Amino acid sequence: MIPEILIKDFDYDLPNDKIAQTAIELRDASKLLIYQDQVIFDQQFHRLPDLLKYGMGLFYNDAKVIPARIFAKNEHNAHIEIFLLKPFQTEYFKALNSTQNCRWECLVGNKKKWKDGTALILELNLNNLAVKLELTWVNRTQNAVQIDWNQHQLRFIELLSAIGEIPLPPYIKRTADKNDSIRYQTVYSNTEGSVAAPTAGLHFTETVIQNMANKNIHMTPLTLHVSAGTFLPVSVDKADEHPMHEEYFSISMDALKKLLKTSYPIAVGTTTVRVLESLYWCAVKIKSNLQNPFSINKLDPYTLKDILNNKEEAIQLLIAYLEKKQLNDIGGVTAIMIMPGYEFKFIKGLITNFHQPKSTLLLLIAAFTNGNWKNIYQHALENDYRFLSYGDSSLLLR
Numbered sequence: 001m002i003p004e005i006l007i008k009d010f011d012y013d014l015p016n017d018k019i020a021q022t023a024i025e026l027r028d029a030s031k032l033l034i035y036q037d038q039v040i041f042d043q044q045f046h047r048l049p050d051l052l053k054y055g056m057g058l059f060y061n062d063a064k065v066i067p068a069r070i071f072a073k074n075e076h077n078a079h080i081e082i083f084l085l086k087p088f089q090t091e092y093f094k095a096l097n098s099t100q101n102c103r104w105e106c107l108v109g110n111k112k113k114w115k116d117g118t119a120l121i122l123e124l125n126l127n128n129l130a131v132k133l134e135l136t137w138v139n140r141t142q143n144a145v146q147i148d149w150n151q152h153q154l155r156f157i158e159l160l161s162a163i164g165e166i167p168l169p170p171y172i173k174r175t176a177d178k179n180d181s182i183r184y185q186t187v188y189s190n191t192e193g194s195v196a197a198p199t200a201g202l203h204f205t206e207t208v209i210q211n212m213a214n215k216n217i218h219m220t221p222l223t224l225h226v227s228a229g230t231f232l233p234v235s236v237d238k239a240d241e242h243p244m245h246e247e248y249f250s251i252s253m254d255a256l257k258k259l260l261k262t263s264y265p266i267a268v269g270t271t272t273v274r275v276l277e278s279l280y281w282c283a284v285k286i287k288s289n290l291q292n293p294f295s296i297n298k299l300d301p302y303t304l305k306d307i308l309n310n311k312e313e314a315i316q317l318l319i320a321y322l323e324k325k326q327l328n329d330i331g332g333v334t335a336i337m338i339m340p341g342y343e344f345k346f347i348k349g350l351i352t353n354f355h356q357p358k359s360t361l362l363l364l365i366a367a368f369t370n371g372n373w374k375n376i377y378q379h380a381l382e383n384d385y386r387f388l389s390y391g392d393s394s395l396l397l398r
Contacts (some may be wrong), residue, residue, distance in 0.1 A: 003341030005239035011364060012377055013356045018380060019171055022392035023183035028205045029394035031385055038372060040379050041322050045203040045393050048351075049211035050236035054073040056349065057262035058212065059255070061271045062221040064189035066096070066157070066179070067164030072120040072135060074113050080120060081109035082135065083167060084160075085195060092193040092225060092248060096157040101148040103138055107228065108145070110237045116140060119164065126154065126162050135157065144319040167195050167387050169231055171356070183390075193225040193248070200269030200352045222251040222256045223348060224271040224334075239339050242360065246335040249275045249367035251328060253322050260315045266349035270361050273347055273368075277301075278334040280345035283314035286321055293321075294332025294362055301342060311345050340361040350396045354380055354387040369396060 020135045024030055028046035043051065068084040087095035088103040095102040095204065099386040108114065129151045138144040148157060176184075186201035188209070212219055229245020236242055246256050257267060259276070267273045277298045284304050285293035308314050337360060350368055352379065355361040366373045376394065385392040 002240050002299055003338050003339060005341070006237060007239050007242075007358050008237070009372075010359075012363050012374070013047055014173075014357055014387060018381065018385075018387045020386035021172055023179070023202070023390045024386075027183075027187070027203050028208050028271055030203050031149060031383065032203075033380055033392070034375065034397075035369065035376050035394065036373075036397040040376060042383060046208060048208060048218065048395065049215055051360040051395065052212075052215065052217050052266070053264075054216070055263040056217055056266055057258060057264070058217065058219045058266050058268055058351075059259070059272050059276060060186075060188065060201055060221055060268035061224050061226075061275070061364040062188055062190040063167060063194040063223050063225055063271070064192045064196050064198045065185055065194045066192050067160055067166050069165040069167045070122075070135075070160075071165070072122055072164055074115075074120060075118065076113075078113040079110060080114050082145060082160075082197070083107040083109070083228070084164075086225070086248070087142075088138065088142070090103060096155070096160075098156050098310075099152045099154065101146055103146045103154050106143050106145045108143060119200075120161055124162055126159070129154065131159065133163070138339070145252075147316055149201055166192075169196065170371045171388055172390070188221070190221070190224075191223045191250075193223075195228050196226040196230055196272045197389065198224070198226055198269045200393065202273075202390070203393050204268075208297055216241060218258060218262075220255050222249070222255050222272065222275050224249040224275050226271055230361070233356070234360060239360075239363055240299060240337070242337070244335045244337045245358065246333050247274070248331070248333050249272075249328050250331040251277065251279065253327075255318065256319055256322075256330075259374060260319075262313065264348050265346055267347045268350060268351045270350075270352055270355075270364050272318055272363060273338065273350060274336055276346045277338060277344065278332070278336045279330075280308070280311065281320060281336070282332065283317040286317050294330060296332070296334040296336050298335045298337040301336065313344065337363075338367050338381070340367045342367045344368065344398075346395065348398050351395055352396065353389065353391050354385060354394065356388065365384075366398070368398070
């Protein structure tokens with residue numbers, strides 16, 4: 001059954017001075033709000049390993065942010081901004097590692113100044129090579145842009161690193177600088193493709209990670225390429241009518257086996273929640289013999305019949321699927337919408353920052369805390385926590 005959730009019930013007053021505009025000097029010096037059994041107390045993030053217990057395991061998103069903002073000029077010197085969203089009708093790996101050309105779905109600023117049939121030209125010197133890039137429309141209606149270049153020994157990700165800019169969230173009211181290229185990445189970022197950081201992971205340091213290992217608390221990677229849709233405000237009255245964004249995810253056989261053995265899985269970030277909870281519904285689709293089992297729609301958790309006995313069966317089905325197909329990992333897309341009324345299948349703990357009012361991420365937090373999000377957020381506001389991407393953190397336990 002689809003829950004009827006009114007988005008007006010998930011609004012709160014977020015003063016501008018509570019929105020962090022820069023990263024703090026030390027990643028793990030951020031504040032950490034702890035919530036369990038309706039009790040709230042304050043800590044610092046570097047103490048996280050001391051707060052976790054035997055049997056707990058962390059699952060994190062290793063997505064790496066690409067410098068997805070490209071600035072160009074048309075033949076009349078008008079400024080055009082191209083924001084790469086996702087590869088157009090191809091895979092991330094192929095697009096980023098192409099040495100010929102690639103196509104991307106984009107947001108285009110000053111779009112009317114870029115006419116069909118005309119190319120935007122960018123020239124630079126890279127590795128002592130004179131590089132010329134040409135950007136042309138493939139499909140204006142679908143915002144599809146093709147990028148060609150002349151030096152075919154260079155991969156697109158190398159070119160993008162030279163011409164692009166890290167895309168900071170719209171509520172950070174400044175231009176990205178060199179520090180953002182470091183601090184708007186997690187220390188464990190690895191898989192290139194995201195246009196927004198999995199910000200819950202920004203607080204981790206090598207020291208925190210080592211202290212986790214010292215306590216035999218495993219940290220297991222998976223990938224979800226965060227899209228710009230994560231910042232899209234909910235502008236409809238009912239949450240289920242929101243056009244939920246679709247994001248690519250992947251998870252390895254090893255990670256599935258870790259999930260099977262972990263008695264208390266903790267997700268680092270809402271993006272990780274989206275992957276882990278989507279996997280359950282992938283398994284439901286496999287057992288139900290439905291088409292496209294690794295494509296999860298926003299309302300699948302509320303409309304699919306749950307025919308699984310438990311989470312262990314779900315994971316075993318996924319492992320068996322990989323073994324049958326002789327694959328090492330699962331790749332798929334998810335537009336899952338987690339809102340109050342959702343029954344969590346895998347995660348028992350969540351590390352996350354503080355999210356915008358009336359956002360799908362806040363709906364997820366409300367679902368996970370059984371509606372107690374208001375007390376948590378009020379405590380954070382009254383105790384000078386910093387909010388949103390560069391803000392402080394929380395550890396929510398069930």
